[in-house]
Each structure stands twice: as structure tokens, then as C-alpha cells.
Amino acid sequence: MRLSRASAVLAILTLYLLHNNWWSWQPDFTLLFGSIPFELVYRILWVLVSTGVLWLVMRGWWRQSE
Amino acid sequence: MNSFVLLLVFGLYILTLVIIGVFSYRRGMESAEDYFMAGRSFGTFVLFMSLFGTNVTAFALIGMPGIAYHAGIGVFGYFGAIGAFVTPLSFILIGYPIWQLGKRHGYLTPAQMFGERWQSAAVSYLLFGLLLWYTIPYVIIGLMGGGIAIEALSGGAVPYALAAGIVAAVTVVYTSLGGMRGTAWTNVFQATIFLAFLIVACIGISAKLGGIKLLHTRLVSEAPQLLGNQHPRLTPGIWATGFLVGPASVIAFPHMFMRLMTARSPKALRRTIFVYPWGLVLLYVPITLIGVWGALDIPGLIGKESDKILPMLVERHLPIWLGAVGLAAILAAVMSSLDGQLLTISTMIAVDIFPHKAYKAGPRIGRLGVILLAAAALMVSLFRPAGIFDISVYAFSGYTLIVPVMAFGLFWKRSTATGILIGSILGHGLLAAYYLGLKYPTFGTFPVFPCLIIESAAVALGSLLTPPPAQEVIARFNHPFNLPDV
Numbered sequence: 084m085r086l087s088r089a090s091a092v093l094a095i096l097t098l099y100l101l102h103n104n105w106w107s108w109q110p111d112f113t114l115l116f117g118s119i120p121f122e123l124v125y126r127i128l129w130v131l132v133s134t135g136v137l138w139l140v141m142r143g144w145w146r147q148s149e
Numbered sequence: 150m151n152s153f154v155l156l157l158v159f160g161l162y163i164l165t166l167v168i169i170g171v172f173s174y175r176r177g178m179e180s181a182e183d184y185f186m187a188g189r190s191f192g193t194f195v196l197f198m199s200l201f202g203t204n205v206t207a208f209a210l211i212g213m214p215g216i217a218y219h220a221g222i223g224v225f226g227y228f229g230a231i232g233a234f235v236t237p238l239s240f241i242l243i244g245y246p247i248w249q250l251g252k253r254h255g256y257l258t259p260a261q262m263f264g265e266r267w268q269s270a271a272v273s274y275l276l277f278g279l280l281l282w283y284t285i286p287y288v289i290i291g292l293m294g295g296g297i298a299i300e301a302l303s304g305g306a307v308p309y310a311l312a313a314g315i316v317a318a319v320t321v322v323y324t325s326l327g328g329m330r331g332t333a334w335t336n337v338f339q340a341t342i343f344l345a346f347l348i349v350a351c352i353g354i355s356a357k358l359g360g361i362k363l364l365h366t367r368l369v370s371e372a373p374q375l376l377g378n379q380h381p382r383l384t385p386g387i388w389a390t391g392f393l394v395g396p397a398s399v400i401a402f403p404h405m406f407m408r409l410m411t412a413r414s415p416k417a418l419r420r421t422i423f424v425y426p427w428g429l430v431l432l433y434v435p436i437t438l439i440g441v442w443g444a445l446d447i448p449g450l451i452g453k454e455s456d457k458i459l460p461m462l463v464e465r466h467l468p469i470w471l472g473a474v475g476l477a478a479i480l481a482a483v484m485s486s487l488d489g490q491l492l493t494i495s496t497m498i499a500v501d502i503f504p505h506k507a508y509k510a511g512p513r514i515g516r517l518g519v520i521l522l523a524a525a526a527l528m529v530s531l532f533r534p535a536g537i538f539d540i541s542v543y544a545f546s547g548y549t550l551i552v553p554v555m556a557f558g559l560f561w562k563r564s565t566a567t568g569i570l571i572g573s574i575l576g577h578g579l580l581a582a583y584y585l586g587l588k589y590p591t592f593g594t595f596p597v598f599p600c601l602i603i604e605s606a607a608v609a610l611g612s613l614l615t616p617p618p619a620q621e622v623i624a625r626f627n628h629p630f631n632l633p634d635v
Contacts, residue, residue: 095238098234102226102230102231102234103385103388103389105385105388108223108377108378109377110221110373110374110375110376110377111376111377112369112373112376114365114366114369117362118361118362118365118366119361119365120222120365120368120376121376122221122222122223122225122226122376122377122378123222123225123434123437125226126225126226126229126230127230127430127434129226129230130229130230130233130234130426130427130430133230133233133234133426134233134234134423134426134427136234137234137237137238137241137422137423137426138423140238140241141241141419141422144241144242145241145245145415145419
């Protein structure tokens with residue numbers, strides 16, 4: 084799978100919007116698996132998705148020189 | 150803390166650094182390329198640990214838990230998560246072309262590379278001056294941080310001046326001996342220490358406090374505000390532009406810029422970029438949790454008192470020897486950045502000021518530079534200049550303004566030296582004016598945000614109003630992503 088330049092920009096903007104989730108900054112009392120705060124899980128999942136985007140961006144933009 | 154255990158761990162730590170420095174000196178060759186760039190030979194492991202160790206400062210181990218103590222788990226998103234994306238992204242977009250150009254043309258410093266990009270000595274000297282201006286306070290802060298940490302954690306047994314002197318002397322020994330190779334391998338050792346310490350401390354403290362499940366159930370009932378973001382200064386505008394001051398400016402740190410150019414191959418660089426976000430997660434998750442748990446275990450700390458929450462929890466719940474390792478970890482974070490900064494500034498002085506001598510006498514000039522700089526920084530740090538810690542936000546913002554210069558140089562063929570000079574002077578001038586008291590409207594964002602827009606617009610306008618660069622210059626800096634293999 085390769086990202087076009089427009090898709091890469093769109094993916095980065097979407098990640099940026101998801102980072103700015105100031106509407107849900109109020110404490111969420113949910114503990115996932117009974118012990119992990121929701122906010123922490125949300126951020127780690129965000130990093131996981133962003134790593135995927137980094138991989139796709141790199142695959143698309145570095146291909147001509149490798 | 151038991152002074153024998155402290156001295157033993159501290160001594161072992163310093164001895165290891167010196168041994169690595171001597172070993173690197175024996176292995177290295179007396180050439181500028183080898184001393185300043187380690188022959189551009191680093192594979193994934195050394196490259197990652199070297200970049201990571203250089204990037205992480207004592208703030209992560211001292212300041213961050215203190216902030217999480219008051220503000221809650223939400224700060225992980227602001228300091229950790231966004232950095233885990235933006236910094237590697239800048240490595241992909243800007244770091245990779247820089248690596249290619251460095252490998253192809255033998256560049257050693259940012260001023261050298263971008264001075265040639267626009268065939269302009271003025272651009273080269275401007276970049277040199279700006280990078281020096283923003284980096285030197287960090288060297289002083291690093292020495293002060295090391296001195297304060299040792300004095301505090303040794304219970305005053307090692308006074309501040311002696312502690313700062315020891316940090317400076319040891320860093321000078323292994324940096325001047327080993328050059329880039331020496332500092333990279335010491336960074337491997339140092340990053341291993343502070344990362345391993347944090348993970349062990351996190352597991353140990355949570356076990357002593359009843360386990361993660363109990364701790365977080367207590368959090369819901371006793372301090373639910375810490376489950377979100379409660380930092381009064383993290384408003385939506387600051388949150389939205391926070392990535393500019395820190396994560397996005399990392400690529401413009403001269404010590405990071407130069408380390409990126411030491412990659413052996415695109416494969417090493419690519420793998421490093423994929424590991425990088427998870428290194429930051431491994432660092433910032435324990436740091437955040439320790440800060441928040443500290444609020445449950447030792448409530449009531451006011452303001453900066455919470456900066457000591459990590460050492461307080463370690464002393465209260467973990468064995469003495471681990472406390473001593475904790476001190477070594479803080480020193481590791483201090484020195485792993487300090488060595489990179491010292492080496493980088495000495496490289497810049499050798500290459501950008503004495504370009505004709507740098508390639509012949511580079512290592513000698515570099516060593517002399519490291520010693521003189523460290524001595525000067527130590528002298529200043531002994532006076533503990535007030536307000537120097539406030540300079541850090543200004544310096545980070547200044548680095549941020551150098552990122553567009555790099556981007557214009559790499560991606561906009563039409564950009565000209567005049568445009569870059571006008572834009573840089575306007576942007577950096579406005580930023581300095583803000584911190585000197587001219588409080589222009591920032592619309593709830595970081596002060597650097599308006600400067601960034603004005604700088605970029607001025608570069609664009611100035612470039613379009615001046616004749617385009619010569620074709621052969623543009624060809625030399627051909628669109629980086631289209632460059633063939635090097």
C-alpha cells in the first residue's frame with residue numbers, strides 16, 4: 084500500500100485533529116481492563132496509528148531513492 | 150542516601166564513560182570526517198540510542214513527573230504522544246534529505262550545508278550565529294542541572310560547584326577523546342541507564358503501592374481530576390501549537406541535525422525512525438504514571454516542590470542501590486545531551502569559522518573547542534544566572550524558526566538568499582522582541598506561531614522579488630526525494 088501525497092496530508096491532518104481532542108479533556112473515569120485510564124489508552128492508540136502513517140509516508144516518499 | 154553506595158555507583162558510571170571515550174579514541178582516525186561524523190557509519194541501534202539519548206534531557210526525569218503530579222495523565226499527550234509523531238515525521242521529511250546531501254557532498258554542519266545551498270556566506274554566518282545563540286544556554290543549563298541534581302540527591306554531601314565541575318570534566322574527557330563515536334557510544338550506555346531505571350522504578354513503585362489496579366481505582370475515587378488534563382496553562386491554543394516548541398524544533402537542534410547525518414544507510418535511518426516513537430512512549434508513560442501516583446502517595450506538594458517526586462518515591466519505596474542508579478540516570482540524561490551540544494558547537498566553530506583548516510586540523514580544533522567551551526560554560530554556571538531556565542522556551546522557539554529555512558532550502562528551488570535573510574531577521578527579531586517585553590498578540594497560541602507565519606511569508610516574498618538562484622546551484626540541491634542512490 085502506498086499513500087499519495089494528498090492522502091498523506093489528509094492522514095496527517097486527521098491525526099492532528101485527533102490529537103486536539105480538547106472537547107473530551109474532562110476526566111473520564113473509565114478504566115479499561117479494570118486498571119488502565121482511558122486517556123492513556125487513547126494516546127497510546129494514537130501513537131500506534133501515527134506509526135502506521137509514518138510508515139506509509141516513508142514508503143511513498145523514499146521509494147525513489149532506495 | 151548511603152554515601153558509600155552512592156559513591157560506588159557514581160564512580161562506576163563515570164569510569165564506564167571514560168573507558169568508552171578512550172576506546173573510541175583508539176578506534177578512531179585523525180580525520181574531520183571520522184572525529185565529527187564517526188565516518189557516517191552508525192547502524193540502527195547506535196543511531197537510535199544516540200539520537201534518543203541526545204534528545205532526552207534531565208527535564209524528562211525531573212520536570213515531567215512534577216508536571217504530571219499536578220496536571221494528570223493528560224500531559225502524556227502533550228509531551229509524549231505528539232512528539233512521538235512530529236519528531237519522526239520531521240526525520241522523514243527533512244532528516245532524510247539532509248542525510249543524503251551530507252553523504253553526497255560531505256557536509257558537516259547546518260550552516261555549511263545551507264550556506265552552499267544559497268551560495269551565501271551571509272546565510273551561513275547567520276545560521277551559525279543563531280544556532281550558537283540558541284545552543285549555548287543549553288550547555289549552561291545542562292551543567293547547572295547536573296550540579297543541582299547531584300547536590301540535592303547527595304543530601305548536600307557534594308556541593309553544587311564541585312558537582313558541576315565533575316560533570317563538566319567528565320564530559321570533556323570522553324567527548325574530546327572520542328568525538329562523535331565516543332559520544333554516540335556513551336549515549337547508548339546513558340540512554341540504557343535512564344530508560345531501564347525508569348521502567349524498573351515504575352514497576353517497583355507500583356508494586357509497593359499495591360499494584361496498578363489498586364492505584365488507578367484510588368485515582369478514580371481520590372483524585373479523579375488527574376485522569377484528564379488539568380494543567381491550567383494547557384489551553385486549547387497552547388495544546389494545538391505546542392508541537393511547534395519542542396517536537397517540531399528537534400530537527401533544527403544542531404546536535405540532532407549532525408547525528409542524523411551519521412547514519413550508515415537509509416535502512417538504518419528508516420528503522421531508527423520506526424523505533425523512535427516507541428522509545429518516547431517507553432520513556433513518557435512511566436514518567437507520567439510516576440508523577441500521578443506520587444500525587445496519591447505524597448499529596449500536598451506545592452508548585453516546584455513536585456519536581457522532586459521521582460527521587461522522593463524512589464527513596465521511600467525502593468532499595469538504596471536503586472536510588473543511586475536513579476542519580477546516575479539523571480546524570481546520564483544531563484550528560485547525554487551536554488556531550489552532543491559541546492561536540493556540535495566545537496564542530497561548528499571548526500567548520501564554519503575555519504573552513505580551510507577544518508578538514509586538516511579538525512580533531513585538534515574540535516578538542517580545543519570542547520575544552521574551552523566547557524570551561525567557559527562552567528564559569529557562567531557557577532554564578533547560577535537567574536532566569537536562565539526561562540530561556541529554554543525562547544531557545545526552543547528559535548530553533549523552530551530555523552525549520553522553515555531548512556524546508557525552503559530543500560523543497561523550494563525558487564527560494565533565494567535575500568528572501569532567507571529577510572525572513573530570518575524578521576522572524577528571529579520579532580521573537581526576541583516578544584521575550585524582551587514587546588508582547589504582540591498571540592491569539593492564545595505560542596508566541597513563535599505569529600513569527601513563523603511572518604518569517605515564511607517574508608521568505609516567499611523576498612525570494613519572488615529577487616532573481617532566482619543559478620541553475621547549477623539548484624541542480625546540486627536537486628529535489629532530495631528524487632536523488633539517486635549515494
